[in-house]
Amino acid sequence: MAKITLSCIKADVGGYVGHGDVHPEMLDLARELLGASSLLIDYHVTRVGDDINLILTHREGVDSPKIHGLAWETFKRVTEVAKRLKLYGAGQDLLVDAFAGNVRGLGPGVCEMEFEERPSEPVIVFMADKTEPGAWNLPLYKMFADPFNTPGLVIDNKMHKGFDFVVHNLKENTQIRMSCPEELYDLLMFIGAPHTYVIKEVYSRELGEIAASATTTKLALIAGRYVGKDDPSLIVRCQSGLPAVGEALEPFAWPHFVGGWMRGSHCGPLMPCTVEQARPSRLDGPPRVVALGFQIADGRLIGPRDLFADPSWDKAREMANEMAYIMRRHGPFEPHRLHLDEMEYTTMPEIMRRLAHRWQPIPEPGETAKELVASGRASATGDGSEVD
Ligand code: F6R
Ligand code: MG
Ligand code: MG
Numbered sequence: 001m002a003k004i005t006l007s008c009i010k011a012d013v014g015g016y017v018g019h020g021d022v023h024p025e026m027l028d029l030a031r032e033l034l035g036a037s038s039l040l041i042d043y044h045v046t047r048v049g050d051d052i053n054l055i056l057t058h059r060e061g062v063d064s065p066k067i068h069g070l071a072w073e074t075f076k077r078v079t080e081v082a083k084r085l086k087l088y089g090a091g092q093d094l095l096v097d098a099f100a101g102n103v104r105g106l107g108p109g110v111c112e113m114e115f116e117e118r119p120s121e122p123v124i125v126f127m128a129d130k131t132e133p134g135a136w137n138l139p140l141y142k143m144f145a146d147p148f149n150t151p152g153l154v155i156d157n158k159m160h161k162g163f164d165f166v167v168h169n170l171k172e173n174t175q176i177r178m179s180c181p182e183e184l185y186d187l188l189m190f191i192g193a194p195h196t197y198v199i200k201e202v203y204s205r206e207l208g209e210i211a212a213s214a215t216t217t218k219l220a221l222i223a224g225r226y227v228g229k230d231d232p233s234l235i236v237r238c239q240s241g242l243p244a245v246g247e248a249l250e251p252f253a254w255p256h257f258v259g260g261w262m263r264g265s266h267c268g269p270l271m272p273c274t275v276e277q278a279r280p281s282r283l284d285g286p287p288r289v290v291a292l293g294f295q296i297a298d299g300r301l302i303g304p305r306d307l308f309a310d311p312s313w314d315k316a317r318e319m320a321n322e323m324a325y326i327m328r329r330h331g332p333f334e335p336h337r338l339h340l341d342e343m344e345y346t347t348m349p350e351i352m353r354r355l356a357h358r359w360q361p362i363p364e365p366g367e368t369a370k371e372l373v374a375s376g377r378a379s380a381t382g383d384g385s386e387v388d
Helices: 024-035 065-084 133-145 184-191 219-223 245-253 311-328 348-358 369-374
Strands: 004-011 040-048 051-058 109-115 121-129 163-169 174-180 197-204 210-214 233-237 257-260 266-269 288-297 300-306
Touching: 004 065, 004 121, 004 233, 024 040, 024 051, 024 065, 040 121, 040 288, 040 300, 051 065, 051 121, 051 288, 051 300, 109 210, 109 233, 121 133, 121 245, 133 163, 133 184, 133 197, 133 210, 133 233, 133 245, 133 257, 163 184, 174 184, 184 197, 245 288, 245 311, 266 311
Parallel strands: none
Antiparallel strands: 004 051, 004 109, 040 051, 121 233, 121 288, 163 174, 163 197, 197 210, 210 233, 257 266, 288 300
């Protein structure tokens, strides 16, 4: 039987209201367009916050120009709805209007994998809003490398050999493959810096199969300026030598802090929630993650089951709210506000330029203000008022 490909292609092409949701007309049109395509075996259109996710099954393989073209065309057409309704940021993730066979590098995020369908093929599609691709580093590490999260690593023969991680350096555009458990500590050195290093894929060493694939698009790196957060998605295959559904979900029981939230410039907790609850409104957040489970049957998407729609996640949501309060208390201070290098919005260059002349050297011990001026290291008034 030919292999099937599962693709999740996502973009924010307009927010309702502000950056919190997608208008139902946009989703309806996306469904209509995908439904009319003969390329797909099946599809599911959903959203998290202001991001539309197109979950597609087909036999065209990964990086297929036809499939990427279909997604691109869908987002373009949906943008027209957003424009007509004057929704916020219409078309914001379609950065380059020059589709040439692949949506990578153009704005939309993509994660996809091709595999031979197993006798039973349970998968989870995780989708997040108000955060960045590195947000998956910690949960992927826990799912595939932490026995305190995933008992199967210890007690399942098919998992005991561990997993390989493919890590991208988003700033250098390079990648490395690392084998765990042997290289756990080396891996952590990189993925603990999630703004730069992100896990792209995970492979089972026993089965030689792909187990997870994540979006790694960094919009700011494509456009050279802030254009909206690169809210990420992630596909995880489950069971029979891969993490059980419950092991793949378990990392989200302990919400962790991620970069994103208001103006993509704040650190906040990643709250697991249902699709229905994924309409962030507190300071445009806090960041959300939803998890949709499907069984794949001959390429058909059986489902979804909204996996965080279970009272056992209430505590995690409560914890995330507590964490949000703790962070909010810091207002414009780090660690709530991201480090200067990671803020998506900043007034710093402008403020620096305006105040540059008022920055004066600190006198050496015993040095007077006069001597400082005489040495030529400071301006006469000391406050720079004669400059500019
Ligand atoms: C974060 C996000 C929002 C906006 C904020 C300001 O990813 O989408 O928090 O950054 O609402 O948006 P603008 O600058 O468009 O008014
Ligand atoms: Mg938006
Ligand atoms: Mg978004």
